[in-house]
Amino acid sequence: MPEEVTKLIHKYLRHDKKFPHVWCPGCGNGIVLGALIRAIDRLGLAKDEIVLASGIGCAGRMPVYVDFNTLHTTHGRALTFATGIKLAKPSLTVIIVMGDGDATAIGGNHFIHAARRNLNLTAIIINNQIYGMTGGQHSPTTPYGCNTTTSPYGHIEQAFSIAELAVAAGAAFVARGTVYHAQLLEGLLEKGIQKSGFSVVEVMSNCHIQFGRRNKMGDPVTMIKWLKHHAVTIEKAGKMTHDSMKDKFTIGILADVEKPVYTEEYQKIREEAKRSAKEPKR
Amino acid sequence: MSAKQSKKMRLLQGNEAIVEGAxxxxxxxxxxxxxxxASEISEMxxxxxxxxxxxxxxMEDEIxxxxxxxxxxxxxxxxxxxxxGPGFSLMQENLGFACIAEVPCVVVNVMRGGPSTGLPTSPAQGDVMQARWGTHGDHPIIVLSVSTVRDCFDLTVQAFNLSEKYRVPVIILSDGAVAHTRESVTLPSPDEIQVIDRIRPSMPPEWxxxxxxxxxxxxxxxxxxxxxxxxVTGLVHDERGFPTHRSDDIQASTNRLFRKITRGFHEIQMTKSFMMDDAEVAVIAYGSVARSACRAVIDTREKGINAGMLQLITLFPFPRDVVESVLRQCRAVLVPEMNIGQISREVKRVNQTASKVEKHNRIDGQLITPDEIVRRLMKI
Structure with missing residues (x-):
């Protein structure tokens, strides 16, 4: 098994990129990247077919390490670049990786409109509830009362629930996983990539350096264990009372619906436009 | 379409000609x-x-x-x-991305009065410096200015060609007047147009x-x-495209970005001279103001003063060679603009002669008339 894992890593990592990577020891981003690579490998997608795009932040550094067509865009705008890529070349499999602040604060507008528009894209949002790279400022998913470098007296805003937001905005496929449930995550990513339409996979992750330390959440292992104890599968959550779900979150597939995919609809428009252009003008 | 059909004279507005050019x-x-x-461009x-x-x-916004x-x-x-204007402001961040990642693209900014929501339906030329310096950091960029409907066609083709050739975003500055003026134009047939495509790698991927x-x-x-x-990244990168903090890599990549434009300067700098051969005073104008200036030059000559006009088509990189020769030739130069004086500053910056550089500005949403320019030329 370990040998196979090593082989897989070498198959997909860029050998001309100078390591070490930028992530802190114990960071959940590596688990997400590992799950993504396994999902892609299992789907048997060619490296040339894949575009991995990202925004800014710790999650934004992911594309540089892997051997795909990779794009590291501006803060919050990864989905807009991805939209252009997918529309101009629909044969490419476009995967976008963002952080919670990247996707839902500065990129919030792009996020809801991408979900509404329903292009065949897969958006992975690593939610560590903080701006890690810039030094631990509160993000739209920082829980009420938490201590961050820009809420030193405690956070007074309410947090977004990203997966639910995606469902409400109309995403065709929405799932949530955690970095503890690595195998579940792998499956969710696989389904997300396979899905024809806009898919969102939110991944609850740990930032022990910027979030955990200030909120006495402990070391990476403790934080990842916290994720284990607070994640409830959707099936189980349905049987639980509102009160017992209070500090918990659901994992699994929240939405999987069929709706018209933009690129397919646009192809029909092209046919229609060509037909009407040929018709003699009245 | 037959050659005969495509040669037909058509009544087009500036925005339509940009669409045809694109x-x-x-x-x-x-x-x-x-x-x-600018909406007609989208609609068409x-x-x-x-x-x-x-x-x-x-899309959901201009960003x-x-x-x-x-x-x-x-x-x-x-x-x-x-x-x-307002949308152009929103584009600035990603425009910088296109500059550093060297992604060819064309941005049309049909200027209106500003700042902020400003004067949505009145022409202005207030975005000249924004087009040059709007995105943060040192970067090269190409800015072209259109003054007629035919220009809108030709320069849009040219904008794509330059963008592809130099891998740089090209800005086309139009304004409300040029965009909505309808003129009869005969557009060139496809075989008369030179189209340049970006160079693709000829070596195998591993090289x-x-x-x-x-x-x-x-x-x-x-x-x-x-x-x-x-x-592809917006971070400063080495020649392999990977982020770098090594100062020798940073210097080399930034220098190259500027060098590629400097090398092509003589091809990129485009101007038109009108009655400049014996001119002793000159108007330097661009965009819709160049049309008034053209008329003003004729009227001023009737009053006995040898006037001429230099029309700037490329605004940036600033066509200093041609401007310098006008400054050497003429005793005085007038720069009329529908802003508070953005290109006149550039003219003054490159002026190393004794000739006088004066500006004439309007920021009230009205076009500059030929008469205004004539009056200034008579006194200059």
Whole structure:
């Protein structure tokens, strides 16, 4: 098994990129990247077919390490670049990786409109509830009362629930996983990539350096264990009372619906436009 | 379409001619957001692009429009967006991305009065310096200015060509007057138009170094999905495209960005001279003001003063060679602009002669009339 894992890593990592990577020891981003690579490998997608795009932040550094067509865009705008890529070349499999602040604060507008528009894209949002790279400022998913470098007296805003937001905005496929449930995550990513339409996979992750330390959440292992104890599968959550779900979150597939995919609809428009252009003008 | 048909004279507005120019240049992707006085470009391309297997999309804002055209261009498709002042402000961040990642694209800014929401339906030229310096950091960029409907066609083709050749975003500055004026024009047939495409790598993927320096300073550009798996980033990067903090790498890549434009300067700098042979006073103008200036030069000559006009088509890189020769030739130069004085500063900056440089400005949403220019020329 370990040998196979090593082989897989070498198959997909860029050998001309100078390591070490930028992530802190114990960071959940590596688990997400590992799950993504396994999902892609299992789907048997060619490296040339894949575009991995990202925004800014710790999650934004992911594309540089892997051997795909990779794009590291501006803060919050990864989905807009991805939209252009997918529309101009629909044969490419476009995967976008963002952080919670990247996707839902500065990129919030792009996020809801991408979900509404329903292009065949897969958006992975690593939610560590903080701006890690810039030094631990509160993000739209920082829980009420938490201590961050820009809420030193405690956070007074309410947090977004990203997966639910995606469902409400109309995403065709929405799932949530955690970095503890690595195998579940792998499956969710696989389904997300396979899905024809806009898919969102939110991944609850740990930032022990910027979030955990200030909120006495402990070391990476403790934080990842916290994720284990607070994640409830959707099936189980349905049987639980509102009160017992209070500090918990659901994992699994929240939405999987069929709706018209933009690129397919646009192809029909092209046919229609060509037909009407040929018709003699009245 | 037969050659005879395509040669037909047509009544077009500036925005329509930009659409025709874009399609003739090979533009097959457009992303935009509604804004006056640029909306016609979006509307017409939403009709025309799907007819030629292209793509039109209306995005959620101008930030997204700019992002989308960069994304499309990375797949090898010529891309454009069009906007006006407020939208142009929103595009600046991603415009910088296109500069540093060297992604060809064309941005049309149909200028209106500003700042902020400003004067949505009145022409102005207030975005000249924003077009040059709007995105943060040192960067090269090409800015062209249109003054007639025919210009709108020709310079849009030219904008795509320069953008492809130098891998740099090209800004077309139009204004509310040029955009909405209808003129009779005969557009050139496709075989009369020179279309330039970006250079693609000819070496196998394993030999490809995406940002490698060469004699022209413009590296070949691989298309996503064709085996050249490389990294594109807005971070300062080394020649392999990977982020770097090494000062020797940083210096080399930034220098190359400027050098590629400097090398092409004589091709990029475009101007038109009108009655300049014996001119002792000159008007330096661009955009719709150049039309008034043209008339003013004729009227001033009737009053016995040898006037001439230099029309700037390229605003940036600033065509200093030609401007300097006008300054050497003439005792005085007038720079009329529909702003508080943005190009006049550039003219003054390059002036190393004894000739006087005066400015004439209007920021009230009205066009500068030939009479105003004549009155200034008589006194200069």
């Amino acid at each position: 399609l003739a240049a090979g533009c097959r992707f457009f992303a935009g957001y509604p804004i006056t006085p 391309l939403s009709l025309r692009l799907p007819q030629v297997d292209g793509t039109f999309i209306q 997204a429009s700019m992002g989308a055209i960069i994304g499309a261009s990375l797949t090898g498709v010529k891309s454009m967006t069009a906007t006006s 490809y170094i995406p940002y490698e320096d060469n004699s022209g300073g413009v590296p070949p550009m691989a298309v996503f999905g064709e085996g050249y798996r490389y990294h």
